[in-house]
Amino acid sequence: MWKITYRVHRQKGHEAPHYDxxxxxxxxxxxxxxxxxxxxxxxxxxxxxxxxxxxSTCGACGMRVNGVEKxxxxxxxxxxxxxxxxxxxxxxxxxxxxxDLVVDLGPLYRKMEAVxxxxxxxxxxxxxxxxxIRPPKEVPAPPEGGEYIRLPDCLECGICISACPVAASDxxxxxxxxxxxxxxxxxxxxxxxxxxxxxxxxxxxCHSAFECSAVCPSNVDPGWxxxxxxxxxxxxxxxxxxx
Amino acid sequence: MKADKHNSKxxxxxxxxxxxxxxxxxxxxxxxxxxxxxxxxYLHLFVLGKLAQGPEVFDQFIAAAKSxxxxxxxxxxxxxxLYHGLNGVRLVLNSFNIGVPRQKQMFYTALALTILGTLVxxxxxxxG
Numbered sequence: 320m321w322k323i324t325y326r327v328h329r330q331k332g333h334e335a336p337h338y339d340x341x342x343x344x345x346x347x348x349x350x351x352x353x354x355x356x357x358x359x360x361x362x363x364x365x366x367x368x369x370x371x372x373x374x375s376t377c378g379a380c381g382m383r384v385n386g387v388e389k390x391x392x393x394x395x396x397x398x399x400x401x402x403x404x405x406x407x408x409x410x411x412x413x414x415x416x417x418x419d420l421v422v423d424l425g426p427l428y429r430k431m432e433a434v435x436x437x438x439x440x441x442x443x444x445x446x447x448x449x450x451x452i453r454p455p456k457e458v459p460a461p462p463e464g465g466e467y468i469r470l471p472d473c474l475e476c477g478i479c480i481s482a483c484p485v486a487a488s489d490x491x492x493x494x495x496x497x498x499x500x501x502x503x504x505x506x507x508x509x510x511x512x513x514x515x516x517x518x519x520x521x522x523x524x525c526h527s528a529f530e531c532s533a534v535c536p537s538n539v540d541p542g543w544x545x546x547x548x549x550x551x552x553x554x555x556x557x558x559x560x561x562x
Numbered sequence: 563m564k565a566d567k568h569n570s571k572x573x574x575x576x577x578x579x580x581x582x583x584x585x586x587x588x589x590x591x592x593x594x595x596x597x598x599x600x601x602x603x604y605l606h607l608f609v610l611g612k613l614a615q616g617p618e619v620f621d622q623f624i625a626a627a628k629s630x631x632x633x634x635x636x637x638x639x640x641x642x643x644l645y646h647g648l649n650g651v652r653l654v655l656n657s658f659n660i661g662v663p664r665q666k667q668m669f670y671t672a673l674a675l676t677i678l679g680t681l682v683x684x685x686x687x688x689x690g
Binding site: 383385386387388410411412413414415417422479481484487488490511527528529530532533534541542543546548549553 | 568569570571572573574575578580581582583584585586588645653656657658659660662663665
């Protein structure tokens with residue numbers, strides 16, 4: 320077992336933020352979220368944080384761990400600190416803080432709704448075009464014909480928005496996850512999304528820092544998708560010009 | 563009750579290197595070089611303004627501009643221009659979805675060429 324120090328961001332309502340430290344005994348194979356739960360269970364019941372599935376499906380437990388956005392339920396403690404080390408846990412950036420480690424992801428959800436982000440989509444729309452994203456091999460056809468339906472890779476965890484330096488200075492920017500959702504649907508099949516993508520707060524606001532792709536825990540690769548969406552927008556514009 | 567304000571430092575977060583990946587470093591350098599070049603433009607106009615003050619004032623400035631400190635400053639301008647231009651090519655290509663999966667390698671290439679180009683200029687400027 321390791322003894323490590325959790326340095327946890329605390330903030331209730333409009334209070335000034337501060338950090339509390341907790342000495343926690345952990346198995347290095349445990350996950351960062353496990354340590355946060357131990358603090359809540361044995362040290363401080365007033366600590367607030369979001370969590371649900373514990374297996375990177377719900378996207379609730381996104382936080383900053385030592386300054387980097389992580390889905391804490393799949394981030395092993397041994398990968399981010401050492402025995403006797405310190406773990407600084409903070410809420411995501413670029414969202415209003417509700418309490419301690421909880422942020423209001425409402426702005427992201429509203430943007431995802433605006434871009435009609437699909438709740439499920441056919442397997443053929445699986446996002447495998449980007450770096451290191453490959454299609455599932457030899458998926459057999461469903462016995463009754465048709466096509467399998469899958470969940471989209473995007474967890475709507477908000478981690479990409481937190482890491483984006485442009486979202487830091489422009490809260491109205493659509494942001495990586497919503498733009499990726501437009502790209503996945505494609506402007507050819509969804510011309511009604513063109514105005515959103517091709518707007519001041521759309522695809523052209525991105526400044527190509529690719530931080531979204533660096534931190535995305537679900538292999539969506541939003542940076543690549545935004546660049547592909549730019550190509551789609553340019554193609555649509557060209558079509559308008561040449562008729 | 564939640565805090566209404568976004569959990570960000572706004573403009574200053576552009577320059578916060580904490581936790582950034584390679585693309586983030588490229589972004590920060592691009593911003594700094596852009597601000598540096600914009601500042602240099604005003605400095606350049608200020609220097610040109612000395613022409614209006616007569617040949618003696620301008621000659622005095624030119625003599626001072628041959629000092630190692632000025633040359634180092636000019637090298638910074640050259641480095642900023644090289645990086646901003648080369649990284650600009652990377653960003654234009656990426657914007658057409660060319661080489662996005664290799665954007666890190668493209669950044670390293672831009673950085674290497676910037677360092678190489680600056681060294682070539684430094685050798686010539688300090689020698690001459």
